Amino acid sequence: MDTLEIERRYSGLVDQQCCLSCGGAIDLSQPQPGETCIDLGCGKGTDLIRLREAVGGQGLVYGIDISEGMLAKAQKNIDKFGYSNVKLIRSELEQLHVESNIANLVISNCTINHASNKRAVWSEIKRVLKKGGRLVVSDIYSTEPVPEEYANDPVAVAECWAGAITKEEYLSILTETGFKNVTIVEESKPYKKGEIVVVSFTVSANKPSCNCGS
């Protein structure tokens, strides 16, 4: 998708009052004082402010998003609090403009389903996490493989449903990427979204703390 297309799809959501999230990643992630945390697809920045409150002045928070409109709104929200240790970066999830091995915690809410190359996203999450670091991701999965006519439709993907993959595929990507302790910590009942049936869920996992067997 080119930049104009991205802004048309995502910046239009900036002023919507409705919740853009899939689950409780931030509530389940337990960020600690002094930690470095990354929110992938930070949108308007609500979770960035909560991460900053938890990590305090000695921690560091990065918000990543592809949409300039979302990032501008997030910056306005952060400025209201005067936080200087919340950094916004415009970047695709598939190729994060972030150094390797810096994060104690990666969170994401309702964003990874939008990414066209999900294996690349998970491998980037592993790259930026410190050894032993954790991820807590809220997302959706589809109960059946999504028909190609929808999966290849950028409008349907931006509506947070057509980019979904099945639970089996989702969890096998995490395991094959080398994450340990892969656990589903919350899961909704199936519900209709767009033309398919999805489940909202939150998954947690760790980057291995050594290179042994990973």
Ligand SMILES: C[S@@+](CC[C@H](N)C(=O)[O-])C[C@H]1O[C@@H](n2cnc3c(N)ncnc32)[C@H](O)[C@@H]1O
């Ligand atoms: C449904 S919103 C969720 C925003 C926020 N996490 C929340 O829960 O309110 C999805 C966000 O992901 C961003 N996004 C979509 N695809 C992306 C990609 N490939 N790389 C980076 N950000 C992306 C969009 O700009 C949007 O801000």
